[in-house]
Each structure stands twice: as C-alpha cells, then as structure tokens.
Amino acid sequence: MNAHEIFADFIQRPIDAVESLPNLNAQQLNTHPAGHPNSVAWLLWHTGREIDVQLSDLSGKQQVWEEFRERFGLGELGDSVGYGHTSEQAEQIKINDQKLLVDYVSACAHALGEYVASLAEVDLDEVIDSNWEPPVTRGIRLVSIVDDAAQHVGQAAYAAGAVVTTS
Template identity: 75%
Template sequence: MNAHAIFADFIQRPIDAAHRLPELTGEQLNAHPENHPNSIAWLLWHTGREIDVQLSHLYGKPEVWESFRERFDLGELGDSVGYGHTTEQARKIQVSDRQLLVDYVEACLRALADYINVLAETDLDEVIDTSWETPVTRGVRLVSIVDDATQHIGQAAYVAGAVTAAS
C-alpha cells in the first residue's frame, strides 16, 4: 500500500462518519447541550472550514467555501474558521440543513484527496512550516488536517447521540 492509497482510505473515514450522522432537526443541529458554545452545526461547519483554509494555503487554489458561502448565508462570520470564536460568535453559526453541512465537509475532504493525488510521495517530506519546534512536513500537516476532521465529526456524532436521546 502506498501513501496515496493510505490517504484515500484515511480521508474516506470522516466522510463516511459524517454521512452516518442521524437526521437532525434545525433545533437539534443548533442545540448547545449543557450550554456549550459549540453546536453540531458549528462543529461540522468548523470541520469544513479548517480543512478548506489549510488546503487552500497548501494548494494555492480558491477555497471550496466559495461555492458554499451563499447557501450557508452566515455573513462575514462564515468566512472565519472558528478558532478563537467567542461564545457569542459560535452561537451565531446557525445552520439548519444537515445535508448542506455534510456536503461541505465532504467537498472539502474530496478536494484534499484530489490535492494529495497530485503529490509525489517525496512531496510529503517537504518542510512547509518552520515555526514549530519540530518543523512540520507536508505529510504531517495532511495527517493533522484529516485527524482534526475525524475528531470534530466524532464530537458531532457524540452530541447528536445526546440530543436525539433527549428527544
């Protein structure tokens, strides 16, 4: 198995997990259990944004967000990534369409897979960020992007289980 095949499998897993999320109402998507600032909608939106922004930086292509921005209708706040959002800002990320959220996450992950497919395996060893104590290679950044996506979708699934059990 080569790096491309490993990444293809690795990327498919959060896509599959996002599709397995239960059908949720707008109220459930935007709920804040235990008054937590991040809803399921925020987690899925943020998942897409963190993939999208980092990929655009690596690939030098426009963000996938460009084709989703109007459908989300989140204004300037939607253009952010979510890191450092105040509780008030996080609560303003209101999306009532589960499929739109899943479609955006999937489109970002598919774009990531397309990017990886144009790389040579040696490209994965290139240092792309020297601001860390251990410089970050392209491969490490790509693993980090998919790992973050997997964690956030897992969080969304956990919260979805909690809000659907409470209904």
C-alpha cells in the same frame, strides 16, 4: 499500499462518519448540549472550514467555501474558521440544513484527497512550516488536517446522540 492509498482511506473516514450521523432537524442541529458553545451545526461547519482553509493554504487554490458561502448565509462570521470563537460567535453559526453541512464537509475532504493524489511522495517530506520543532512537513500537516476533522466529526456524533436522546 502506498502513501496515496493510505491517505485516500484515511480521508474517507471523516466523510463516512459525517454521512452516518442521525438525521437532525434544525433545532437539534443548533442545540448547544449542556450549554456547550459548540452545536452539531457549528462542529460540522468548523470541520469543513478547517479542512478548506488549510487546503487552500497548501495548494494555492480557491477555497471550496466560495461554492457554498451564499448557501450558508452566515456573512463574515462564516468566512472565519471558528478557532477562537467566543460563545456568542459560536451561537451565531446557525445552519438548519444537515445535508448542506454534509455536502460541504464531503466536498472539502474530497478536494483534500484530490490534492494529495496530485502530489509525488517526495512532496510529503517538504518542510512547509519551520516555526515548529521539529519543522512541519507537508505530510505531517495533511495528517493533522484529517486528524482534526475526525476529532470534530466525532464530537458532532457525540453531540448528535445527546440531542436526539433528549428531544
């Protein structure tokens, strides 16, 4: 296996996980289990946004969000990524359509996979952020993006299990 094949498999994991979530109704998607500020809807929206924004920064291409913004109807808050959201802001992210969330996360992850496939392996070693010690390479940033996505989808799966069993 080469780096491209490994990454293709790696990026498929959050896609498979988000597609395997139980079917949730609007109330379940937007419930904040145990009063936590992050609902399943917020976690999935955030997963897509974090992939999308970072990919756009890396590739110089337009965000996938441009194709989804109107369908989400979240206004300016939807254009954010969610890092640093207050509880009140997180609660404003209300999405009643699970398929829309799955489609957005999947589209972002597929775009990330296409971007990686377009790179030469030597591109993965390019330092893209020297503000860290050690400096961050393109490859490390790509791994970080997928790792973050996998963690948030895992949190969404946990929260989905909690809201399904209490409904």
